Amino acid sequence: MTNSFRGKINTDIRDSVPDWEPFEPPRAADGAPNVVYMVLDDVGYSAMSCYGGVIETPNIDRIAADGVRFTQWHTTALCSPTRSCLLTGRNHTRNAMACITEAAIGFPNANGTIPPENGMISEILEEHGWNTYIVGKWHLCPTDEMNLAATRRNWPTGRGFQRFYGFLGAETNQWYPDLVYDNHPVDQPKTPDEGYHFTDDITDKAIEFIKDAKAIAPDKPFFLYYAPGACHAPHHAPREWIERFEGRFDRGYDALRETVLARQKELGIVPADTELPPINPIGTPETRQGPDGQPFPPLDYTKPWDSLSDQEKRLFARMAEVYAGFLAHADHHIGRLLDHLEETGQRDNTLVILVSDNGASGEGGPNGSVNENKLFNGIPDDLDENLAMLDELGGPKTYNHYANGWAMAFNTPFKMWKRYEFNGGTADPCIISWPSVLGHGGEIRHQYHHAIDLVPTVLDCVDLRVPEAIKGHTQSPLDGVSMRYTFADPSAPSARSTQFYSMLGSRGIWHDGWKAVTTHPTISGWSNFADDVWQLYHTDVDRAEVHDLAAEQPDKLKELIRLWFAEADANGAFPLDDRSPLEILNTPRPQLSAARSRYVYYADVADVPEQQAVNIRNRSYSIGSLVDIPGKGAEGVLFAHGARFGGHALYVKDNRLHYVYNFVGMLEQKIDGTEDLPAGENVVLAASFDKDGEDPPGIATGILSLYHGDHKVGEGRIKTQPGSFELAGEGLCVGRDSGAAVTDDYRGQRPHRFTGGTIKRVVIDVSGDPYVDQEREAEAMLMRE
Numbered sequence: 076m077t078n079s080f081r082g083k084i085n086t087d088i089r090d091s092v093p094d095w096e097p098f099e100p101p102r103a104a105d106g107a108p109n110v111v112y113m114v115l116d117d118v119g120y121s122a123m124s125c126y127g128g129v130i131e132t133p134n135i136d137r138i139a140a141d142g143v144r145f146t147q148w149h150t151t152a153l154c155s156p157t158r159s160c161l162l163t164g165r166n167h168t169r170n171a172m173a174c175i176t177e178a179a180i181g182f183p184n185a186n187g188t189i190p191p192e193n194g195m196i197s198e199i200l201e202e203h204g205w206n207t208y209i210v211g212k213w214h215l216c217p218t219d220e221m222n223l224a225a226t227r228r229n230w231p232t233g234r235g236f237q238r239f240y241g242f243l244g245a246e247t248n249q250w251y252p253d254l255v256y257d258n259h260p261v262d263q264p265k266t267p268d269e270g271y272h273f274t275d276d277i278t279d280k281a282i283e284f285i286k287d288a289k290a291i292a293p294d295k296p297f298f299l300y301y302a303p304g305a306c307h308a309p310h311h312a313p314r315e316w317i318e319r320f321e322g323r324f325d326r327g328y329d330a331l332r333e334t335v336l337a338r339q340k341e342l343g344i345v346p347a348d349t350e351l352p353p354i355n356p357i358g359t360p361e362t363r364q365g366p367d368g369q370p371f372p373p374l375d376y377t378k379p380w381d382s383l384s385d386q387e388k389r390l391f392a393r394m395a396e397v398y399a400g401f402l403a404h405a406d407h408h409i410g411r412l413l414d415h416l417e418e419t420g421q422r423d424n425t426l427v428i429l430v431s432d433n434g435a436s437g438e439g440g441p442n443g444s445v446n447e448n449k450l451f452n453g454i455p456d457d458l459d460e461n462l463a464m465l466d467e468l469g470g471p472k473t474y475n476h477y478a479n480g481w482a483m484a485f486n487t488p489f490k491m492w493k494r495y496e497f498n499g500g501t502a503d504p505c506i507i508s509w510p511s512v513l514g515h516g517g518e519i520r521h522q523y524h525h526a527i528d529l530v531p532t533v534l535d536c537v538d539l540r541v542p543e544a545i546k547g548h549t550q551s552p553l554d555g556v557s558m559r560y561t562f563a564d565p566s567a568p569s570a571r572s573t574q575f576y577s578m579l580g581s582r583g584i585w586h587d588g589w590k591a592v593t594t595h596p597t598i599s600g601w602s603n604f605a606d607d608v609w610q611l612y613h614t615d616v617d618r619a620e621v622h623d624l625a626a627e628q629p630d631k632l633k634e635l636i637r638l639w640f641a642e643a644d645a646n647g648a649f650p651l652d653d654r655s656p657l658e659i660l661n662t663p664r665p666q667l668s669a670a671r672s673r674y675v676y677y678a679d680v681a682d683v684p685e686q687q688a689v690n691i692r693n694r695s696y697s698i699g700s701l702v703d704i705p706g707k708g709a710e711g712v713l714f715a716h717g718a719r720f721g722g723h724a725l726y727v728k729d730n731r732l733h734y735v736y737n738f739v740g741m742l743e744q745k746i747d748g749t750e751d752l753p754a755g756e757n758v759v760l761a762a763s764f765d766k767d768g769e770d771p772p773g774i775a776t777g778i779l780s781l782y783h784g785d786h787k788v789g790e791g792r793i794k795t796q797p798g799s800f801e802l803a804g805e806g807l808c809v810g811r812d813s814g815a816a817v818t819d820d821y822r823g824q825r826p827h828r829f830t831g832g833t834i835k836r837v838v839i840d841v842s843g844d845p846y847v848d849q850e851r852e853a854e855a856m857l858m859r860e
Contacts (some may be wrong), residue, residue, distance in 0.1 A: 103204035103537075108509065109416075109425040110200070110298045110533055113138075113409060114161065115402075115495060116154065116212060116307035119435030119485040120502050122402055126341035127333065128485070129323065131398045134410030135506070136812045138427055141516040142508025143562065145343050147523045147569075147618075149332045149585075150433045152493055152500035152578045154245060154307070155187075155214045159528050162195040162215070162234075162300075164530030164541075165557040166575070168648045169193065174579060175245055176217055177686075177802060178659045184647045188216035188229060194545035196530045198235030200298045201537055204422045208284040210277040211241040211302030218244075218686035219665040221803075223259065225509040232258050241302065244803025248312035248718070249273040249304050250426045250471040251814040253682075253804030260681045262813070267471050267823065272313060274303045278408040282415050289419070303411065304407035308438065308447045308476040310397045312469050312620050313724040316407075318399035323397035327380030327388065328480035329354065335487040343519055345488055350621045352490040352759060354379055354483060365601035368828035372441045372599045373455065375491075377480045387442075390462050394477035395811055397469035398485075426536055428529060431503040435485035437492035439476035446474045446720045452798035453657035453773070454739055471815060474720040474740070488619040494597040496583035497578040509536065513562055516581040520561045524570040527555035535559045544807075554646075575642035580653025582602070584639035588615035591635035600655050609636055611781040657773075657798050661692075672842035676714075678834045682806030684812055685799055688716065689807070689839045693775045697763035698725050698734075700809075701835045709831035710822060713760060717800030722817040725762050727752065727829070732781050734762040735818045736739065736793050743818060744793040748781045757835075759784050762795065763846035773797035785847050809837045 080370040082094030119159045123132040125139040130672040149705060150157040155175040156167035163170055179187035189195075201207045209231045216229040231239040242253045250267040254260065265271045281301055288295060303723055304311075322329065332351055357363075360371045383391065409429075416422040444456045445464040467473050482499075489499035505524070508516065534540060535557040541550055556570045559679040576583035576592075580599065583592035593607040611625040611632045620815045625632045643649065652659065667687060674689040689696075700713040707730055715724035726733050732748035752760070759782070766777040774797050781789035805814050811826035821827040840846075 101202055101204040106424070107296045107537055109296045110205070111425055111427045112161065112300045112302075113427065113429040114158065114212075114300065114302040115405070115429070115431045116304060116505070117303070117433060117436040118250075118402065118431035119482065119492075120489060120504060121295060121335045121339065121483040121487040122435065123406075123504060125506070126504050127335045127342055127344050127487070129334065130320075130402050132402065132406040132463040134406045134413055135429060137413060138429055138508045139506050139517065140504055141510045142427070142513060143516070143518045143520050145505040145507075145520050145524060145558075146524070147521055148430070148503060148505035149523075149525045149574065150431070150503050151198055151526065151576065152433050152496055152581070156578070158215055159189055160526035161430070161529055162197065163189065163193045164196070164549065164553040165193045166527060166554045166646045168577065169551070169554070169648045172215075173577065173648065174652065174659070174831070176214060178662075179217055179662070180662055180665060182650060182654060182657070184649065185652070189215060190551075191546065191548040192551045194541070194548070194550050194578070195234050196533055197231075197298060197300070197546050199539060199542065200537070201235045201237065202542070202545070204295065206288045206295060206297040206572040207236045208238045208281065208297060209236045209241065209300040209302070210239075210281045210284070212304060213239070213241060213243050214245055216243050217271075217665070217666060218684070219713065220432070221652040222667070222684050222687050223681050224667050225688075227258055228758060230258060233315050234286050236300070238284045241277060242804065244801055246307050247273065247804050248309060248474070248815055250717075253814070272311070272404070274305060274408050275406050277303060277761060278411050279756040281412055285415070300817070302404070303405050303408070306398060306401050308392075308436065309474040310469060310476060312397060312400035312404045314469065316404040317397050317469050319403065320396040320399040322693050322713070323399065324392045325388070325628050328390070328395075328484040328778045329380040332483040332487045335484065339488065342567075345618055346616065349488050349619050351488055352619055352621050354480065356490040357596065365599065366603040366606050368600065369601050372596050374450070374598070375437060375479070375596055376441050377483060378441045378478070380480065385461055387458065390465050390519050391443060391478045391480070393465055393468055394439070394475065395481050395544070397475065398477050398481065400469065411504050425600070426509045426533065427507070428533075429504070429506045430526070430529075433493045434489070434495075434503065435492055436476065436495070437479035437482040439478050439482075441478060443478035444476045447476045448474060448721045448801055449739050450723070451656050451660055451802050452739055452796050453655060460741065468673065472719070488621055494579050494581065496578055496581040496592050500578070500581070501576060501583075507532070507558070507562075512536075518565065520565060522558070522561050522567065523571050523574075524558050524569070525555070525571065525574050527553070528558050528571065530556070531555040531557040532559055533847075573638065573642065575639060575646060575648070577643060577648045577651065580651055582607070582639060584635050584642060585614065586638055588613060588634060589631060590614045591632055591639065592620070592734040595653065597653060598655055598659070599653055600658070601653060605649055628838070651852040660798055660802070672840060674839045676807065676809045676837045676839070678810030678829070680809075682808045684717070684806045685801065689841060691771065691839070691841060692795065693766070693773060694841055695764055695766045695777070695843050697761060697840045699759050699838045700725060701838070702760060703835065704752060704754050704758050704832040706754050709752060709829070709830035710826045712810065712812045712821065713829055713834060714809055716805075716807040716839045717817055718815035718817070719806045719817060719819075721796055721800040722805065724812060725760070726821060726827070727760070728820065728822055732760050732783070732788060733820070734779060734781055735820065736779070736795060738794060739796055744791070745818070745820065746779050746781055746789050746793070748788040750783065752790045753783050761846065764795070770794070782846065808844050810834050
């Protein structure tokens with residue numbers, strides 16, 4: 076009870092007076108606004124039309140026309156860290172989000188668990204009478220909690236959201252998403268062939284959630300966190316949306332930067348004398364090495380457009396068309412949400428805040444990618460393989476990402492991209508609209524602000540303060556400041572004077588119009604941070620960070636470097652981590668149970684997320700399925716983990732046993748049984764991989780054998796991935812292959828369920844013992860049972 080009981084209690088109810096107030100749920104003040112966060116992913120500064128971009132976004136433009144656009148609003152340069160700032164108002168390292176949750180390293184600054192003393196805006200608003208919903212991407216939960224055996228304390232429903240429909244991790248297949256509904260996984264409602272796309276689906280749910288409550292309490296406000304996958308890889312969009320942009324990017328990314336900059340100057344987004352930085356602003360593999368001779372990261376080299384062959388230009392242009400279709404498609408669904416608010420009379424009193432969580436992404440490298448999972452396995456993309464998939468880009472057969480030259484273009488006029496603390500990684504769109512209060516729109520604001528400033532802004536707008544405690548946890552101070560003062564006064568000085576940055580080895584500090592930033596390549600493994608080169612920019616006049624003043628003003632640079640260390644210390648920013656994606660992602664992390672040599676899985680249950688499933692990387696393993704097969708006709712998947720972009724499966728087809736290992740989507744290695752399946756009870760159908768080498772290091776090679784019991788019925792040589800099958804999603808399953816299939820060799824319709832028999836269990840053994848010994852042990856166990 077928040078208020079004491081003020082009624083009267085006597086022996087007889089007839090002589091007593093009730094007081095309902097202490098027992099009623101909280102109520103928002105009369106006329107309190109709805110609040111909508113629209114959090115786009117990897118969109119960058121200049122993709123959308125109202126920031127000078129060439130991709131038409133008429134519905135985002137509608138928000139801008141009713142609101143204000145900020146030209147110096149900043150993020151952390153990466154997904155989870157920024158999202159933690161957007162919801163807590165604290166700096167990312169204070170939120171234990173120095174990197175994404177999948178890259179947690181077990182230190183206070185980077186463990187993937189936001190401390191409860193850093194409460195979220197969802198928790199505050201719910202306690203004050205708002206309904207709270209989230210649809211789309213969460214990415215604020217440690218990997219050991221992204222499963223059904225874990226606590227839900229860091230799921231959306233554990234952090235103040237009453238309803239959730241979306242995915243928990245970093246990314247998902249837009250055609251076959253890793254869906255969670257409130258607190259449990261669910262299957263998607265239809266297939267891509269039936270018209271499914273994730274953005275369409277979550278928009279339906281957002282409108283449904285709003286309707287559900289408004290039908291009962293029409294005056295009760297809501298907080299909606301709307302976070303589509305667009306435009307994070309994979310870039311998936313319906314073909315008709317992609318075709319709208321055919322030929323629009325044929326001039327290339329160098330020319331696009333010039334076009335966009337001219338439009339930005341005309342709109343007043345950037346100063347009239349803004350210049351473009353070079354396409355490779357921090358070096359190339361030929362011009363730069365690390366302190367100990369380490370190579371410059373090939374991922375961060377951009378090919379000049381004029382150096383490309385005609386085939387490369389065609390491929391790269393198509394990649395941009397796909398990205399543009401993805402963003403335009405998302406904009407369409409943003410329009411559906413706005414339409415609903417307008418049709419129901421809610422738009423005027425809805426505070427809408429639209430942002431991107433970081434700059435456009437350079438993870439596609441110089442050639443782009445048809446399968447981003449290669450990056451997470453340390454395997455470079457192959458141009459010929461990409462060209463072969465040109466006509467499939469954006470569809471279910473690719474897990475694609477554009478070439479990094481487009482990242483520079485969609486971050487115009489800035490240098491670099493996501494991951495980097497240059498403005499290309501941190502400067503992002505921010506549009507705030509509240510028609511009933513602003514009373515004006517289409518305006519621009521140049522005050523310097525950061526993602527941590529949105530929580531104070533919302534609280535200011537709804538006339539609330541951070542409570543002393545949330546769920547019994549005393550709350551820490553906010554780092555953010557309200558931006559509301561800018562609504563009425565375009566010329567007001569910035570309320571923020573300092574902002575520190577740190578991400579994957581890249582560091583920066585902004586203070587009163589000046590910025591110091593390192594040229595340290597992210598995820599390079601260079602270390603030696605004491606040897607970093609710092610550059611100095613007067614960003615009040617040089618937004619694009621073109622003119623390095625370090626040599627001219629060494630004292631100013633020293634002052635800012637000292638300030639960076641002071642801010643880093645205050646925000647618990649250490650240790651710094653610039654290791655490669657493969658090293659970071661393979662870092663050991665907590666498991667709900669101790670590692671063991673044998674894992675048992677069952678059919679008809681939820682998928683097991685890869686982070687908590689058996690780890691077969693770079694080791695011998697066997698997969699044994701115990702089944703009852705009454706006769707001929709058995710068909711379908713016994714076991715599957717991963718997808719066509721990396722995964723493996725044991726399955727039955729044409730009365731034979733088959734195994735496939737899809738190596739990062741590049742090589743489908745299939746072993747076929749040579750004999751018909753035996754019938755009977757307690758039949759063991761198995762695959763066993765015996766590692767005999769590594770080529771290159773980390774990629775295990777060996778013989779994969781198929782067995783009926785202890786009788787070998789097939790074998791072949793395969794190699795296995797050094798890293799995970801996917802960054803997030805596509806878990807381990809028995810009796811079906813959920814999501815995107817590992818192979819097209821299955822018969823029938825997805826999810827290719829096993830029929831014609833009963834799977835009792837699947838056992839995966841990673842002890843290294845010979846398979847025949849394992850099978851005999853299993854036979855003895857069955858006899859005991």
